Amino acid sequence: MAIEEVTRPAAVQPAAETRQITGRLAHLWSLLRWHPSLLAGVLLLVVILANAVFGPMLVETDPLETMPRLAREGPSDAYPFGNDSSGRDILSRVVHAIRLDLGVALVVAGVATLIGSTIGLITGYLGGFIDQLLMRFVDILMAFPGFLLALTVTAVLGNNIRTIVFALGIAYAPVMIRVVRAQVLSLREAQFIEASQAIGTPTWEIIFYHLLPNTYSVLLAQATLFLAWAVLDIAGLSFLGLGIKPPTPELGAMTAEGAEQMISGRWWMSVFPGGFIMLMALTFTLIGDGLRDILDPRYQR
Amino acid sequence: MNDHNATLRVEDLSISLHTRGQNVNIVDRISFIVPEGKVVGLVGESGSGKSMTALAIMQLLPKSASLAGGCIALNGDDLTRYREHDMQKVRGRDIALIFQSSKTALNPLMTVGSQIARVYRRRFGHSRREAWASAVDMLDRVGISRAQQRAKHFPHQFSGGMAQRVMIALAVACKAKLLIADEPTTGLDVTTEAQILDLLEELRRAEGSSLLLITHNLGLAAAHCDYIAVMHAGHIVEFGPVREVFHNPTHPYTQGLLSSVARPDRALLHGTTLTGRAPDPLSLPRVGCRFIHRCPARMPQCAQPVPLATVGPEHTSYCHLYEDMV
Amino acid sequence: MSGYLLEVRNLTKVFQGGHGAPRFGVNLAQLFGTGIRDDTAADVIAPQDGTIVAVRDLDLAIRPGEIVGLVGESGSGKSTVARCLMHLIEPTDGDILYENQSILNLRGSQLKAFRQKMQMVFQDPTASLDPRFTVERTLAEPLRVHHVTGRRDRRARMRELLDAVHLRQDHLDRYPHQLSGGEKQRVVIARALATNPRFLILDEPTSALDASVQVRIISLLQELKERFQMTYLVISHDLSVIRHLCEHVIVMYLGEAIETGPTTELIDNPRHPYTQALMSAIPIPDPDYVRARIRLKGDIRNSLPPEIGCPLAYRCPHAVEACFHTPQRLVPLDDQRAVACHRVINGEI
Numbered sequence: 001m002a003i004e005e006v007t008r009p010a011a012v013q014p015a016a017e018t019r020q021i022t023g024r025l026a027h028l029w030s031l032l033r034w035h036p037s038l039l040a041g042v043l044l045l046v047v048i049l050a051n052a053v054f055g056p057m058l059v060e061t062d063p064l065e066t067m068p069r070l071a072r073e074g075p076s077d078a079y080p081f082g083n084d085s086s087g088r089d090i091l092s093r094v095v096h097a098i099r100l101d102l103g104v105a106l107v108v109a110g111v112a113t114l115i116g117s118t119i120g121l122i123t124g125y126l127g128g129f130i131d132q133l134l135m136r137f138v139d140i141l142m143a144f145p146g147f148l149l150a151l152t153v154t155a156v157l158g159n160n161i162r163t164i165v166f167a168l169g170i171a172y173a174p175v176m177i178r179v180v181r182a183q184v185l186s187l188r189e190a191q192f193i194e195a196s197q198a199i200g201t202p203t204w205e206i207i208f209y210h211l212l213p214n215t216y217s218v219l220l221a222q223a224t225l226f227l228a229w230a231v232l233d234i235a236g237l238s239f240l241g242l243g244i245k246p247p248t249p250e251l252g253a254m255t256a257e258g259a260e261q262m263i264s265g266r267w268w269m270s271v272f273p274g275g276f277i278m279l280m281a282l283t284f285t286l287i288g289d290g291l292r293d294i295l296d297p298r299y300q301r
Numbered sequence: 302m303n304d305h306n307a308t309l310r311v312e313d314l315s316i317s318l319h320t321r322g323q324n325v326n327i328v329d330r331i332s333f334i335v336p337e338g339k340v341v342g343l344v345g346e347s348g349s350g351k352s353m354t355a356l357a358i359m360q361l362l363p364k365s366a367s368l369a370g371g372c373i374a375l376n377g378d379d380l381t382r383y384r385e386h387d388m389q390k391v392r393g394r395d396i397a398l399i400f401q402s403s404k405t406a407l408n409p410l411m412t413v414g415s416q417i418a419r420v421y422r423r424r425f426g427h428s429r430r431e432a433w434a435s436a437v438d439m440l441d442r443v444g445i446s447r448a449q450q451r452a453k454h455f456p457h458q459f460s461g462g463m464a465q466r467v468m469i470a471l472a473v474a475c476k477a478k479l480l481i482a483d484e485p486t487t488g489l490d491v492t493t494e495a496q497i498l499d500l501l502e503e504l505r506r507a508e509g510s511s512l513l514l515i516t517h518n519l520g521l522a523a524a525h526c527d528y529i530a531v532m533h534a535g536h537i538v539e540f541g542p543v544r545e546v547f548h549n550p551t552h553p554y555t556q557g558l559l560s561s562v563a564r565p566d567r568a569l570l571h572g573t574t575l576t577g578r579a580p581d582p583l584s585l586p587r588v589g590c591r592f593i594h595r596c597p598a599r600m601p602q603c604a605q606p607v608p609l610a611t612v613g614p615e616h617t618s619y620c621h622l623y624e625d626m627v
Numbered sequence: 628m629s630g631y632l633l634e635v636r637n638l639t640k641v642f643q644g645g646h647g648a649p650r651f652g653v654n655l656a657q658l659f660g661t662g663i664r665d666d667t668a669a670d671v672i673a674p675q676d677g678t679i680v681a682v683r684d685l686d687l688a689i690r691p692g693e694i695v696g697l698v699g700e701s702g703s704g705k706s707t708v709a710r711c712l713m714h715l716i717e718p719t720d721g722d723i724l725y726e727n728q729s730i731l732n733l734r735g736s737q738l739k740a741f742r743q744k745m746q747m748v749f750q751d752p753t754a755s756l757d758p759r760f761t762v763e764r765t766l767a768e769p770l771r772v773h774h775v776t777g778r779r780d781r782r783a784r785m786r787e788l789l790d791a792v793h794l795r796q797d798h799l800d801r802y803p804h805q806l807s808g809g810e811k812q813r814v815v816i817a818r819a820l821a822t823n824p825r826f827l828i829l830d831e832p833t834s835a836l837d838a839s840v841q842v843r844i845i846s847l848l849q850e851l852k853e854r855f856q857m858t859y860l861v862i863s864h865d866l867s868v869i870r871h872l873c874e875h876v877i878v879m880y881l882g883e884a885i886e887t888g889p890t891t892e893l894i895d896n897p898r899h900p901y902t903q904a905l906m907s908a909i910p911i912p913d914p915d916y917v918r919a920r921i922r923l924k925g926d927i928r929n930s931l932p933p934e935i936g937c938p939l940a941y942r943c944p945h946a947v948e949a950c951f952h953t954p955q956r957l958v959p960l961d962d963q964r965a966v967a968c969h970r971v972i973n974g975e976i
Contacts, residue, residue, distance in 0.1 A: 191754035195818075198713050198749075199769045200742035213759045346837045347808075446925070461701075490700035491864065492923060495908035499920075517838065520910025543914045561839040562912050563867035565894055575839040578807045 038290025044283040052102045055095035063093040063249045072261065075268055082268035084257060086247075093249035094272055100244070101251050101280065104161055105230035111169035113223045116176025117215070121207050123177070124184030135181075138174040146171035147233055154242045164243055168233055172226050179222050183215045217295035224288035231280045251277045307374075308479050308511040309335040309358070314371035316353050316362065316535075318582070326369060327582055328353055328535045329591075332609075335479065335528075340505075340512040342522035342543070345532030346558075348579050351515045354532075355481050358513075359398055360388045376478060394424060397477040399501075401484040403464035407456040413467050414440070414452025420474040435474070443470045443500060462493035466500065473504045480505060481513045486521070498525050519562050523547055528615075531555050534580050534591035536607075541616030551618040553596045590621065598622060632826060632858050633712070633745075635687035637721035640707050642679040681707040683882045685721070686957075691825070694852065694859040696873030696890065698866065700905070704882040705862045706750075709830050712860070713747050714738070725826070743773045746824040750831040752811035756803040762789075762814050763799040769821040788817040791854070792847060809840040816847070820855065829861045833868050845871050866909055870894055878902050881938040884957055888964035898960065898971050900943050937968065945976045 032039045061079075067087035075082045081090035123131045141149070146168070153167035187193065188211070196206050235252030237243030244250040246257070251273040258269025316328035328350040335341045343351045356362050358373055360380065373380040375395055383391065392398075400406035408416055414436045421432035433452075440448040443466040456464055465485060472480055482501065486494040502525060505512055516522055522529055522543070529546045531539040531554065539552040550556045557575040577595040585591055589604040596603070603621050610623035682704040689695050699705040710716045712723060714730055723730050725745060733741055746769075749755035756765055766785045770776060776784045786796060792813040803811055812832065819827060832848065833841040845868060852859060861872050869876055869890060876893055878886040878901065886899040897903045904921040923942040937943070940950045947970070955967040970976045 191749050191751055192757045194715065195747075195749055195755045195815075196757075196768065197715055198742070198747045199772055199818075199822075200739045201768060201772050205772075210757055210760075214757070346839065491910075492700060492904055492908045495910070495920070496922070518910060519838065519912035523912045523914045523916070524910050547912065547914050558839060559912065561842050563838075563842050563845065563871060564911060565866035565870050565906075565909055566911060566916075578809065579837075 035290055035294060037286050038294065041283050041286030041290055044279065045287060048098065048102065048280060048283060051095060052099040056099060059089075059092045059095050061089040061092040063088060063096045064247055065089070072266055072269075074266065081272045082266075084254070084269050085261070088247075090254070090268065090272055093254060094251070094276055097249040097251045097254060097273065098276060098280070100249065101231055101234055101277075104164065104234055104244075105227050105280075107165050108168045108172070108230040108234070109223050109226035111165060112172035112226055113176055113219065115169065116173040117180045117212070117219055119173070120177040120180030121184055121211055121215070124181035125188055125203070125207050125211060134177075138177055141170070141174045142178075144171075146229070147236060150233060150237060151240070151242060154237060159237075159242050159245055161244065164234060164237060168230060171233075172229065176219070176222055176226075179218050180215050183218050184211055187211055187214055217291075221288050221292040221295065224284050224291060228281045228284035228288060231277060231284065235277045306337040307334040308337045308376060309513065310372075310374040311354075311358070312372050312374070314354070314357065314373060315369040316350070316357050316366055317369035318366045320365060320583070323583065324369075325582055325585060326535060326587075327366070327585075328357070329585075330371065331532070331535070331537045332371075333530045333537055333540050335511045335513050337478075337511055338509050339527040340502075340514055340525060341528045341530060342526035343513060343515045343530050343532060344517065344519060344522045346517055346579060348534070348582065349532040350535040351532050352483055355398070355483050355513070355515055358481065359392060359396060360385070393420065393475050393477070395477055396479045396481060397472040397475040399468050399472045399480065399482040399485050401487055403456065403459075403461070403468045406468060407464065407471075409456055412453050412455055413459070417452075417467075417470055417474055420471065424475060436470075439470045439474050440467070442504065443467070443473075444496075445470075462489055462497065465489065465493075465497050469497070469501055469504065473508065473510075476508055476510075478510055479513065480510050481515070483515045484517070485514075486516075494521070519559065520564075531558070534582075534585060536591055536619055538592065538619045539617070541613060545613050545616045549613065549616075551612045551616070551623065552592075552620050553598050553622075554592050557595075557597075590619075630690055631688045631724075632691045632693075632726065633687065633689045633860070634724040634727075635685060635708075635712070635721065636724070638682055638685040638687070638708065638711060638718055638723065639680070639720040640682040640704070640711055640716070641719045642681055680882050682711070682718075685879075685882075685884055687877070689826075689858060689860065691858055692856065693875065694861060694873045696869040696876035697860060697862045697879060698864065698869055698876055698905075699879035700864050702881055703879040705879055706830060707882075708879075709747065709828050709860075709862055712828060713745065714741070739773070743822045744824055745826040745828070746819040746822060747828040747830060748812075748815055748819045748832050751835050752808060752815050753803065753835070755815055756811060758803055760802075761799065762801050762803075762806075765814060766799075766818055766821060769818060773822045775822055784821070788820055791820060791851065792817045807840075808836045809844065812836060812840075812844055813847070816844075816851070820851065823855075824857065826858045826860070829859060829863075831863050831865075832861070834863070834865060841868070848872060866894060866906070878905070883938055883955075883967065885939070885955070885967045886965070887957065888960075892964065898964070898966050899968050900945055900971075900976070901939050945970055 032042065065088060067083065070079070070083040070087040071085055073079070073083045079089050079091060081094060084090055084093070119134070123134050149171045150164070150167035153170065154163050157163045157166070193206060193210060196210055234243055235250070235255065238250045238252030239256040241256070244253060246253050254273035255270050255277065258266070258273065261269045311334070312332045313330045314328060314332070315326050315330050317324050318327045331354065333341065343354065345351045353362070353366065357368060358380070360383065362368070368381055371381070375391070380388070380391065407413070414433060417436035417439055418429070418432035421427040421435045422429070427435060437448045437452050440452055445451050445463060445466055456467070459467060468485070485501070486497050489497065498521065501512070514522070514526060526543050529539075529541065529543050530537045531546065531552065533554045539546055539550065539555045546555065547559065550559055554575075561575050575595065580591055580594065586593070586604065588606055590596070590607050593599050593603050600621060605621075607619050607621060608624055608627045610618050610620065610626040612618045612623055612626055685708060687695075697705045697708065707716070711718045714733070718731065725741060730741055763785065766788060767781060770781050770784060785799065789796060789798060794810060794813050794817070798806070798810065798814070806814065829848070833844050836844060848859070849872065851857070859872065861869060863869055873890050876888065876890045877884050878893070878899065880901050886893065886897070886902045893902065894906060897906050900921065901923070904923045907918055907921045921944065923939075923944070925942050935954050936951045937955045940946050943950065949969065953969065955969060957965040957967045958972050959965045960972070966972060
């Protein structure tokens with residue numbers, strides 16, 4: 001009986017999106033090299049993360065300290081981003097606001113992903129009447145623009161971070177439900193799922209150990225896009241006064257405050273916070289799109 | 302070998318694959334001919350390079366691969382010198398290709414009849430009406446019942462076997478001198494497979510075309526081919542008339558392959574079975590025999606360039622064992 | 628008490644609604660149970676009204692230690708039979724008995740116990756392995772689900788399994804895409820052996836493999852059967868595989884069993900016109916092999932069976948009036964063989 005010969009270190013076949021990308025830096029680099037927009041996104045992300053983690057420590061001024069004498073002053077050596085209507089240091093506020101906005105966005109994306117993927121997995125696999133019912137419900141939810149939905153919820157329940165998270169989470173989750181469910185629908189007919197059923201593996205184990213990992217790629221790409229949307233929507237809600245309240249530094253609120261000043265030519269009060277909103281949204285969009293590309297099997301070639 | 306009447310003559314053909322910063326000759330200096338009106342079987346396991354060879358002949362290689370030498374002479378004209386513009390005149394006129402998967406090769410948005418009719422219009426300049434009539438006639442010839450109605454159907458409305466018949470209709474309609482069929486019956490039932498190949502044989506004979514049949518199924522090759530070329534890891538290790546190769550295999554790979562194939566009509570032969578797995582394309586030696594790691598008869602000189610020996614009438618073997626018969 | 632390990636009586640499976648209509652009536656309890664699926668298998672042919680009789684009235688009886696083959700082409704229903712036997716889908720009618728006990732009413736822990744004893748090797752080794760699982764996790768799954776060993780002994784058990792299928796220990800950390808076709812199939816076989824099953828269903832075990840690898844897998848399967856004293860049901864359209872493994876074979880066409888008998892006899896001397904056509908169509912790697920080709924008319928999809936009567940009627944070269952009106956049942960030809968064709972039984976062909 002012939003024994004299989006020594007298998008030489010296998011040339012990894014270009015193939016399934018399920019190829020293990022994590023942890024192999026050289027491989028990661030070769031992937032990024034060919035995808036300039038993803039690379040740009042990653043670099044920007046590093047900058048933003050660095051800012052969120054270390055920024056507040058490095059900035060000397062207290063973001064809440066009002067300095068009436070310096071109200072509405074433009075960018076100067078001491079205060080590179082200028083001062084707002086109450087004289088507060090805009091740079092300091094922006095740095096703190098990035099941390100806040102990023103944090104809330106992460107929570108929102110996390111909540112929406114968690115709820116959406118769990119529901120999507122279960123309903124996609126079990127199918128049947130409940131699945132049909134649930135999807136009609138999802139259709140109804142998705143008929144409302146996410147922002148309007150969040151707006152309504154915060155208007156009713158009040159502005160605080162908890163409500164925002166709840167509102168946006170509800171608005172985004174249906175998207176993840178659909179995305180994950182679509183993936184599950186095609187996966188559940190796969191032979192390896194059938195093999196697990198034949199072994200007698202309990203259903204919940206099939207769902208969370210077999211199906212879920214095989215949805216990671218679409219899940220991750222969508223979750224990253226959630227981050228981009230969240231940044232914009234949080235800022236948007238706060239801009240309208242329905243989100244995070246001043247004096248807490250928040251990019252959208254700051255942009256709103258500064259909007260009135262634009263006419264008088266004091267551009268720095270809106271442009272800096274607004275610019276960072278845009279930058280953050282751009283970063284996550286680039287990464288999300290980039291991830292979708294590199295995880296597409298056809299790209300692997 | 303008498304190749305005065307060779308429809309296709311491939312000499313020293315090499316195909317290079319660019320992957321991970323390396324260039325590998327996945328087909329390395331192969332030579333064979335397809336005599337006029339005959340069927341040559343290109344036989345090999347998966348990864349041997351047979352499909353790439355077919356694509357190279359048609360100059361339809363994927364972006365990652367390219368011709369790396371040799372010549373492909375179709376009725377005397379060297380196709381490797383042709384630009385894309387000229388090749389477009391060759392495809393569908395002088396060479397017709399029958400693909401493995403009819404589902405991907407047929408246009409899903411056009412009726413079957415109009416796809417075949419296009420051939421008649423483009424190639425022969427028929428009018429719309431004439432072309433349609435010819436198309437229906439061709440569908441009938443390939444055994445599709447109620448051809449008049451079926452010609453108005455779309456590819457997805459045909460079963461695997463029927464769709465393959467349509468592919469054959471498409472190819473035969475071209476009246477090409479050379480037909481290339483790449484695994485035309487993979488995935489079909491045995492009974493359907495036999496029907497399809499009989500049909501192909503019948504139509505081919507009627508036109509006098511030659512056929513290059515690419516397959517991994519030795520039984521099909523034995524039943525339908527006049528000549529066999531055995532491929533392994535990008536080399537043609539043996540070539541000859543079908544009886545010669547099957548009854549008198551000279552190359553150790555051919556011998557291993559023939560003895561390791563299970564047959565329904567007799568018990569398993571426990572003898573020379575092929576051991577090991579096919580060589581990894583990225584670590585193929587540049588020079589010398591590529592069967593070296595699995596060959597029961599390997600010798601030190603096998604790492605040296607391999608001679609092409611004539612071991613019988615029209616029968617060649619690419620092996621050091623026959624060095625004195627070059 | 629019969630001495631049969633597996634008995635099938637009047638197995639019938641009808642699919643409604645054609646191409647994969649969504650299943651209604653989800654049971655939340657399924658969330659915690661071992662799922663039973665219902666879908667249209669790939670081997671069924673859909674007539675216009677969308678009702679597919681995938682398997683009709685099949686009887687089967689397998690003794691411990693036997694190897695039985697199920698032969699058929701696409702549309703024969705053989706894959707559906709496999710899935711019914713594994714209770715992955717619910718039969719429409721009939722009964723399936725394992726060790727004299729019906730498996731159709733099993734639920735919960737009883738169903739799980741059954742699954743431990745009867746395992747299946749699937750057709751496509753690439754598709755039947757989770758691409759994200761290493762070989763180790765793949766093998767661990769059945770060991771864990773059925774508590775075959777404690778955690779500490781699990782590795783040892785995996786080593787045993789890999790040994791049994793002649794794979795090396797370093798294969799444990801590989802992913803499926805790093806393995807060759809033959810190696811993947813060995814992993815699938817090792818996984819099936821993990822729970823010490825008595826009965827193994829092999830669905831086209833070699834179809835996705837190269838010719839030379841097929842032979843080695845066949846030898847492996849023979850070796851394993853002897854070593855672990857198992858019983859096999861081998862499903863294949865490839866008669867070489869059947870010949871080398873099975874003692875007894877059943878030929879199916881469009882959901883019905885049309886001929887049965889000892890393998891060598893049936894292959895060398897087929898009696899039913901379909902079996903004859905099948906045998907004559909198999910390509911033999913010998914250019915001088917001569918035989919008469921028995922041709923069937925038409926194509927399986929364009930010649931669907933009559934309402935009653937023989938499923939082959941429209942395609943059979945020997946068909947007569949009666950073939951279209953009388954259902955054909957398996958009738959013994961002698962003490963070992965049976966044919967479902969009245970003309971063969973009457974000695975007319």
